[in-house]
Every structure is written in C-alpha cells, then in structure tokens.
Amino acid sequence: xxxxxxxxxxxxxxxxxxxxxxxxxxxxxxxxxxxxxxxxxxxxxxxxxxxxxxxxxxxxxxxxxxxxxxxxxxxxxxxxxxxxxxxxxxxxxxxxxxxxxxxxxxxxxxxxxxxxxxxxxxxxxxxxxxxxxxxxxxxxxxxxxxxxxxxxxxxxxxxxxxxxxxxxxxxxxxxxxxxxxxxxxxxxxxxxxxxxxxxxxxxxxxxxxxxxxxxxxxxxxxxxxxxxxxxxxxxxxxxxxxxxxxxxxxxxxxxxxxxxxxxxxxxxxxxxxxxxxxxxxxxxxxxxxxxxxxxxxxxxxxxxxxxxxxxxxxxxxxxxxxxxxxxxxxxxxxx
Amino acid sequence: xxxxxxxxxxxxxxxxxxxxxxxxxxxxxxxxxxxxxxxxxxxxxxxxxxxxxxxxxxxxxxxxxxxxxxxxxxxxxxxxxxxxxxxxxxxxxxxxxxxxxxxxxxxxxxxxxxxxxxxxxxxxxxxxxxxxxxxxxxxxxxxxxxxxxxxxxxxxxxxxxxxxxxxxxxxxxxxxxxxxxxxxxxxxxxxxxxxxxxxxxxxxxxxxxxxxxxxxxxxxxxxxxxxxxxxxxxxxxxxxxxxxxxxxxxxxxxxxxxxxxxxxxxxxxxxxxxxxxxxxxxxxxxxxxxxxxxxxxxxxxxxxxxxxxxxxxxxxxxxxxxxxxxxxxxxxxxxxxxxxxx
Ligand SMILES: Cc1ncc(C[n+]2csc(CCOP(=O)(O)OP(=O)(O)O)c2C)c(N)n1
Numbered sequence: 238x239x240x241x242x243x244x245x246x247x248x249x250x251x252x253x254x255x256x257x258x259x260x261x262x263x264x265x266x267x268x269x270x271x272x273x274x275x276x277x278x279x280x281x282x283x284x285x286x287x288x289x290x291x292x293x294x295x296x297x298x299x300x301x302x303x304x305x306x307x308x309x310x311x312x313x314x315x316x317x318x319x320x321x322x323x324x325x326x327x328x329x330x331x332x333x334x335x336x337x338x339x340x341x342x343x344x345x346x347x348x349x350x351x352x353x354x355x356x357x358x359x360x361x362x363x364x365x366x367x368x369x370x371x372x373x374x375x376x377x378x379x380x381x382x383x384x385x386x387x388x389x390x391x392x393x394x395x396x397x398x399x400x401x402x403x404x405x406x407x408x409x410x411x412x413x414x415x416x417x418x419x420x421x422x423x424x425x426x427x428x429x430x431x432x433x434x435x436x437x438x439x440x441x442x443x444x445x446x447x448x449x450x451x452x453x454x455x456x457x458x459x460x461x462x463x464x465x466x467x468x469x470x471x472x473x474x475x476x477x478x479x480x481x482x483x484x485x486x487x488x489x490x491x492x493x494x495x496x497x498x499x500x501x502x503x504x505x506x507x508x509x510x511x512x513x514x515x516x517x518x519x520x521x522x523x524x525x526x527x528x529x530x531x532x533x534x535x536x537x538x539x540x541x542x543x544x545x546x547x548x549x550x551x552x553x554x555x556x557x558x559x560x561x562x563x564x565x566x567x568x569x570x571x572x
Numbered sequence: 573x574x575x576x577x578x579x580x581x582x583x584x585x586x587x588x589x590x591x592x593x594x595x596x597x598x599x600x601x602x603x604x605x606x607x608x609x610x611x612x613x614x615x616x617x618x619x620x621x622x623x624x625x626x627x628x629x630x631x632x633x634x635x636x637x638x639x640x641x642x643x644x645x646x647x648x649x650x651x652x653x654x655x656x657x658x659x660x661x662x663x664x665x666x667x668x669x670x671x672x673x674x675x676x677x678x679x680x681x682x683x684x685x686x687x688x689x690x691x692x693x694x695x696x697x698x699x700x701x702x703x704x705x706x707x708x709x710x711x712x713x714x715x716x717x718x719x720x721x722x723x724x725x726x727x728x729x730x731x732x733x734x735x736x737x738x739x740x741x742x743x744x745x746x747x748x749x750x751x752x753x754x755x756x757x758x759x760x761x762x763x764x765x766x767x768x769x770x771x772x773x774x775x776x777x778x779x780x781x782x783x784x785x786x787x788x789x790x791x792x793x794x795x796x797x798x799x800x801x802x803x804x805x806x807x808x809x810x811x812x813x814x815x816x817x818x819x820x821x822x823x824x825x826x827x828x829x830x831x832x833x834x835x836x837x838x839x840x841x842x843x844x845x846x847x848x849x850x851x852x853x854x855x856x857x858x859x860x861x862x863x864x865x866x867x868x869x870x871x872x873x874x875x876x877x878x879x880x881x882x883x884x885x886x887x888x889x890x891x892x893x894x895x896x897x898x899x900x901x902x903x904x905x906x907x908x909x910x911x912x913x914x
Contacts, residue, residue, distance in 0.1 A: 266770065273773020274843030281842035282771040305741035305777040306708050306769055334707060337744070371628035371679070373690045375706030543910045547690035548679035548901045549627050555906060 238429035246398035246430045247288050247363075247419065250405040251326065253434060255296050258324060261409060264302040265311060265328030265363075269293035272303045285330050286365065286424060308334050312341035312362065316414075319360040320349065324409055331372075332364035332380040332418065346414040347389030360415070361408045366394075367420040367458060367508060368545045368552055377545035377552075381456065382509035382518070384416050385486035391415045391439055392486040396460035398428050400483055403437035410436065420458040440487035444496075448476025451566050452496040454519055455481060455506040459557055463506050466562045475570065485515055493519060494527050501532035502569040506562055511539040533572030536565040592871035593803050600871050603645055603802055605880050607637040607859055609670060610661045612888040614833075617660070617677060617691075620892060621837045627679050630691045633661030635832035635849075638858035639764050640665035642797070642805025643732060643825065646813055652700045652718040652731040654711035658831070659704025662734055663694045666701045674891035680898035687901040688909065708769075709742030711735070712761070716748045719757035719822075728817050732760040738769020740783050749790040752822035760812045761792065761824040764799065766831045771843045787824045799829030800856040803865070830856075 241249070255261045268289040270282025283290025293301040304311050308329060315327040329335060335342060342362070349358040368377040385392045391413050395401035401419070408415040445460060446467050455463035460481045467477045478496040482489050497503050503523050505516040516537035523535060538557045546552055592600060614634040621630050633640070636658075644653065644665035655662035663673060669684060676683030677691045684694055695703035702718060705711045715733035722729035739745055740763060752759045763783055767774050780786050787794045793815065797808035805827055812823035830852045834841045866872040 267772055270771030271773075271843040273776030274768070274771065275773070275845035275848050276843050277845075278842050285770065303772055303776070305772075305779075306738045307741050307743060309743050336707065337709070337742070371690065373628060373692055373706065374688070375692070376629065541907060543907060544688075546688045546901075546906060547628060547685075547693070548681075548687035550679075550903075551687065551901050551906050554903045 238431055240427045241398050241430040242425050242427045243395070243398040243401050243419070244286065244288060244424040246402040247405055248290060249430075249432075250402045251289060251292060252295065254406055254409045255292065255300065257434070258409075260322065261324045261326065262300045262302065262318065263289055263292055263326045263328070264304055264314065266304055266306055266330060268328055269301055269303050284328060286421070288363070288419070289328065308338035309341055312338040313345070315360045315362065316341055316345050316349070316358060319358040319414070320356060324359050326361045326363060326409060329362060329364040331376045332366045333375050333378050335364070335380065342384075342390065342416070343387055347387050350413065351389060357412045358414050359412045361405075361417055362415070363417045363419060365421050366418045367422060368556055369422040369458070371547055371549050371552055373547040374544040379457070379508040381418055381485045382513070382515040385515065385518075386513070389414070390486070391484065393417045393439065393484050394457050395419070395483065396423070396457055396481050398426065398430050400437060400443075402430055403435050404483065406434065407436040407439060411439070418457070422458045426461070437483065439484045440489055442480050442482040442489035442492040444478060444492070445481050446471075446477060446479040448478055450475055450500055451477045451502040451504060451569055452493065452500045453477045453479045453504045453506065453566065454493055455479065456485065456515065457508060459506045459508055462557065462559055463562055466559050466566065470563065470566060475566065477566065490522055490526070493522065497523050497527045498530045501530050502572075503531070503535045504538065504562070504565045504569055505535070506538045506557055506565075508540065508556065510542055511537065512542055514539060533569040536569050538562050538565045592869055595806075597872070599645065600866070601876065601880065603641055603806070604862055604866075604872065604877060605884060606641040606645070606665055607802065607862065608880055608884045609887065610634075610637045610640065610664045611859060612884050613660060613664060613670060613674070613891075616888050616892060618833060618837065625896070626677055626691070628690045628692070630677070630837040631658040631835065632831065632833040632837065633658050635852065635857075636764060636766060636799065636829045637661055638802040638805050639762065639799050639827045639829055640734070642802045643760075643762050643809045645806055646809050647700070647730075647732065649698070649700050650727065650729050652702055652715065652722070652729070654702040654715045654718070654731070654733045655704040656711065656734050656736055656739065657692050657704065657706055657708065658736070659692070659694055663696070663701055663704065667699045668694065668696045668701055670887060671891045671894050674895040675898045678895040678898065679900070680895060681901045681905065682898055686905065686909070708736070708739045709744040712745045712748035713751070715759060716752050716755075716757060719752065719759035720755065722758045730758040730760060730813060730816050732762055734762045734764055736769060737763070737765040737767070737774040737783060738772070738777055740786065741777055746790075749787065749792060749822070753791045756819075756821040758816045758819075759822040760809070760816050761787065761822065762809075763787065763824060763826045765826070765828045768831070768835065768843070770835045773843070784826050787826065792822050792824050794824040794826050797825055797827045799827030800858050800861060802858060802862055
C-alpha cells in the first residue's frame with residue numbers, strides 16, 4: 238500500500254469526495270490563495286497548510302471558495318449552504334479562531350436538527366489544533382473538549398493519515414455538523430493509506446496495542462507518544478491496552494469500559510486543558526460505570542491549567558511527554 | 573521614548589528653533605530614528621529567523637514604517653494603541669523597549685512578555701501599547717474600550733487601532749466602528765492597506781469600491797494618506813486627532829502601503845509578481861523618500877541622518893547580542909501569570 242502523509246491523505250479525501258458528490262463545496266480563507274494577487278497564480282497556497290491544494294483548478298471557483306477574513310460569515314455560510322442542500326467543508330485555519338464564530342457553531346449548527354424537526358445540516362468544519370510549534374496562546378489550543386461538550390455536533394480527531402482519510406470521507410457524508418480537528422504536528426506523519434474510497438464510522442475507537450495490565454487512552458498527536466511508551470514498557474513485561482477513540486463525540490465508551498474491566502487500571506493522555514476536560518470526562522465515565530473493576534486511582538496526563546506559552550522550553554514543559562506518560566502508567570501499576 | 577533610545581546621543585540641532593514641514597528638528601530626527609529602527613529591527617529579525625534562532629510565527633512590517641511612525645509620532649504614553657499580528661513596527665513606534673522586544677521574540681525570560689507571548693503578542697501597557705494580537709480584527713473593539721476609558725478620564729487622551737485591509741472585512745471591526753460612533757469616542761482607526769491578506773489580494777477580499785467608502789458608511793470621517801510618506805501620514809493623523817481629541821468622536825486615516833517580506837517568514841509568495849517588491853523598494857521606499865526630502869529642504873543633514881543610521885545599527889546589534897545571551901524561561905515560569913491569584 239502506498240505511504241502518504243496526513244496532509245496528502247486529507248487532500249486526497251477532499252479530491253475524491255468533491256469528484257464523487259457535486260454538492261460538496263470547500264470554503265475558507267486562502268483555500269486556494271492568490272485571488273487578486275499580482276502573480277496571477279490562483280491556487281497559490283491551497284490553504285495555509287496546503288491541505289486544499291489542487292482543488293480550485295479541478296473544481297472551479299463555484300465550489301472552491303476563497304473568502305475574506307470573516308469567520309462568522311464562513312461558518313454561517315456553511316450552515317446556510319448545508320440547510321439548503323449542499324455539503325460544505327469550511328476551513329478555520331486555527332481552531333483558536335472559533336472564538337470569532339462560536340455563535341454559528343454553538344447556537345446555530347449544533348441546534349438546527351433539534352429545533353427544526355430533524356433538519357439536516359451536513360457541514361464539516363476543518364481546523365488545526367494543538368501546540369508544538371511555538372505558535373503561542375492564540376494559535377495552539379486544543380478544542381476537542383470544549384466542542385465535545387456541545388450536544389448536536391460531532392467531533393473527530395484523527396491521529397494518523399489512514400484514519401484522517403477515512404474519517405474525513407465519513408465526515409463529509411455524515412448528515413450532522415462535524416468538527417474535524419487536524420493536529421499541526423501530524424501533517425507530515427506518514428503511514429500506509431489506500432488510494433481508493435473507504436470510511437471509518439464515528440464512535441468506534443481503535444485498539445492500537447493490546448495488553449492486560451493497564452488501559453491507556455490517548456488522543457490526536459499523543460497517540461504516537463503513548464505508543465512509544467507502551468512499546469517500551471512491553472519490553473519489560475508491562476502490557477497495556479492502548480485506545481485511540483478517534484472521535485471524542487460520539488465517544489466509544491464501550492471500548493474503554495471493556496478494557497478497564499479487564500485491566501482495572503486507567504491512564505488518560507490528552508492535550509486539552511485539565512479542568513472539565515476530555516481526560517476528566519473519561520475518568521468520570523470509568524468511575525461511574527466501572528468503579529468496581531478499578532484497582533488504582535485513575536491517572537491523567539494533560540497540560541497544566543494555563544494558556545499555551547510561546548518559548549519552546551515552556552511549550553515542552555506544557556505538553557505531555559513520554560516521561561510523564563510512563564510515570565503515570567507506573568503509578569497506577571504501583572497500586 | 574524608550575530608555576534605549578534616550579541614550580542615543582543625537583547631534584545637536586544648529587538652531588533649536590529650526591522648523592521644517594511643521595516639525596522641529598528633534599521631531600524630524602525622532603521620526604527618522606523610529607522608522608530606521610523598525611527597518612533595522614525587521615531586517616535583522618528576518619536574518620535571525622532564517623538562522624533558526626527565532627521560534628514560532630513571525631510577520632514582518634518592513635516597508636510600512638511610515639504608517640506606524642507617522643501615526644504614533646503624535647501620541648504620548650498616555651494615549652493607547654492596539655496592534656495586529658504584524659506588530660513590531662507599531663510597538664517600536666509607540667516606544668516599546670527594543671531590546672526587550674528582541675528578547676521576547678527570541679523567547680527569553682526577561683523579554684518584554686517574559687517569553688510567554690513572542691512576536692505576535694508583544695505588549696507594554698505602561699507605554700500605552702495594548703498588545704500585538706494574533707486574532708485578526710480583535711484589536712478594534714478592545715481599542716473602543718480604551719477609548720471609553722479615555723473619554724471617562726477626560727484628559728484629552730485617545731485610543732488608536734491599527735487595521736489591515738484583510739482585517740477590515742472582519743465583523744468585529746464593523747461593530748467597533750459603529751459602537752465608536754454611537755458612543756462618540758476619542759478613537760482613531762488607522763487603516764493600513766498593504767495590498768494583501770495572507771495570500772489573497774485586497775482587490776478580491778474587499779467587496780465595495782474601497783475601504784474609505786466603507787468607513788465613511790459608518791459616519792466616520794477619513795483622511796487619506798500616502799503610506800510611503802511619513803509626512804503625509806503625520807499630517808492626516810494630526811487632522812484626525814484634532815477632531816478626536818476635542819470631543820468630535822471617532823476618526824480614521826487610510827494609508828496604502830506594501831509589505832516587503834512574505835505574509836509570514838517562510839512564505840514562498842507565489843501570489844506575488846516577482847518584481848513587485850523590488851519596484852516599490854526602488855521607487856517608493858519611505859526611508860529613501862524621507863532622506864531625499866531632508867536633503868532637498870535642509871531639514872536634516874546627510875551627516876545627521878548617517879549618524880542616526882549608525883546609532884540604530886548599534887542598538888539593533890546590541891539587542892540581538894543581548895537576546896542571544898539572555899536567560900531562557902524556567903519550568904516554574906509556566907505557571908506564573910495565569911491569574912493574579914487563584
Ligand atoms: C480571526 C483570524 N482569522 C484568520 C487569521 C489568520 N491570519 C493572520 S494574518 C491574516 C491576514 C491579515 O491581513 P491584513 O489584515 O490585511 O493584515 P496584513 O497581514 O496584510 O498586515 C490572516 C488571515 C487570524 N490570525 N485571525
């Protein structure tokens with residue numbers, strides 16, 4: 238199977254689905270780039286991270302829409318286009334900017350179906366998340382916990398190129414509003430990705446590693462980090478179930494609970510802030526549903542309750558690292 | 573004036589009373605020094621960035637110096653400004669410590685923001701600089717709030733916000749303009765059209781004929797200036813301030829200019845014609861223009877201008893050396909300044 242980066246996999250999914258379904262449109266700032274520029278080169282950027290490259294020449298300006306810097310209008314327009322029967326894929330360059338358009342997500346997209354007697358709003362909002370590039374406090378946040386707290390929208394968080402392609406194809410075909418979160422640090426990561434069409438259903442996590450001693454749940458870019466730790470520990474006989482939920486809403490609760498019922502121990506590794514966060518949510522789920530199986534207090538590995546810092550040393554300190562994940566696993570084993 | 577700039581010993585004017593273009597000799601020197609400082613700072617950051625010494629995203633202001641300096645030359649520390657993601661020029665023009673800025677951009681512990689903010693978030697509240705901002709358009713309503721404070725205190729203070737052509741499409745900017753009019757605030761909107769928002773030309777992104785008509789639509793008087801010419805911007809800002817400082821409500825100035833570098837450092841700039849920047853650099857550069865005017869009307873001598881160049885060169889060199897040698901943040905710094913108390 239060919240190896241592709243997550244950037245290529247996402248780009249390929251967009252190409253495939255736009256070719257298959259004429260109701261799919263793409264809109265956002267610089268999704269092609271070059272409009273009104275002096276070089277005359279359209280598709281000069283193909284998105285700031287190059288994810289939408291090549292779509293404009295293939296599908297034209299009616300379907301690949303460069304917008305002004307107007308996030309409220311971008312998401313509002315995606316909402317309206319979806320209600321009117323299109324399948325818009327909107328891009329918000331950095332998820333931090335949802336601050337500008339949150340009403341359109343929180344009060345509009347998320348509520349249409351419920352308020353409007355089952356109205357379909359099949360839109361996707363792609364956005365980058367995460368720290369690791371010294372992009373500081375307004376360009377590095379992880380939004381999945383905040384967004385997953387909103388009933389009515391689905392939240393997808395791929396951790397590798399294969400999943401990204403299958404989950405994005407699913408997202409565009411899904412009849413609900415879907416927020417698709419792409420971690421900046423994963424764009425260049427490669428793995429085997431088939432050329433053709435395939436989808437991955439929402440709410441089905443994946444067991445990345447199997448083991449009977451500890452359950453580790455990790456999300457997004459931290460799946461890679463956790464895999465490294467789990468593999469190292471396996472060499473000394475500590476065997477972990479490593480679960481990547483892939484979507485944080487819906488959440489594959491059963492996979493997590495089944496695993497904890499077997500291992501009796503849980504470590505959650507996540508990049509969202511700790512208060513009312515994803516890790517706390519999973520810990521509460523397990524405490525609620527599988528308390529009797531727990532042989533140790535649940536451990537969580539998250540950033541501290543601070544904004545994301547700029548200086549690389551501080552950002553490294555902020556993000557969960559392998560040592561902290563290992564310590565957490567050992568701490569639950571010590572009980 | 574920053575502490576750093578105070579130590580620069582400017583050549584004494586031949587006659588203290590000498591005025592050119594309505595500015596004193598000291599003001600002319602200061603204007604040139606500020607523009608030159610921004611230029612040197614930016615060109616050096618460009619080099620340091622390419623060397624890998626500067627983390628994160630960096631957006632350079634080079635080419636637009638006349639706007640920041642022409643506007644801020646009228647302001648004191650008691651006035652407020654708020655900047656954009658392309659903030660170095662505004663910060664320097666408002667008097668932020670250049671060495672502290674360089675340290676901040678390098679992510680150092682004693683940088684202006686303790687290494688927590690970096691290039692996109694330089695602020696110095698004591699200098700009336702309410703922050704460079706990573707969210708396009710976010711600054712304008714914040715400046716509305718600062719203008720409310722100015723009005724309440726009634727000391728003739730004003731708040732100014734800098735807004736790009738791209739940012740002028742943002743809803744927050746529309747809301748800020750309307751609210752400033754409704755509340756009749758001492759606020760100057762400085763619109764700075766450098767032709768692009770990221771990879772998109774202004775001619776594409778702005779739906780109406782021009783930004784000036786849009787501003788006027790809110791009931792805000794606009795003075796247009798040549799963004800390559802310090803004197804033009806200075807004059808326009810002076811007129812706007814006369815209205816806004818004296819209870820006449822919000823005003824705006826509109827300047828067309830150009831950025832010499834890419835949107836961010838590392839931008840391949842495929843959207844731009846190859847000769848575009850060279851042409852502007854050769855024909856319209858604000859520093860060359862300023863020098864030519866001084867040499868023609870005798871406002872400042874070539875020796876004086878050259879002396880400023882040398883002083884600024886030394887200042888930026890010192891800033892880089894100090895930044896390189898400055899201490900890096902420590903792990904415990906991560907948890908400071910999240911709250912005043914918790
Ligand atoms: C709310 C928001 N949307 C998008 C961005 C990404 N972005 C950063 S700068 C920029 C272009 C701004 O253009 P303009 O206002 O003309 O300023 P210039 O970069 O030309 O100085 C964009 C789209 C952002 N930082 N914030």
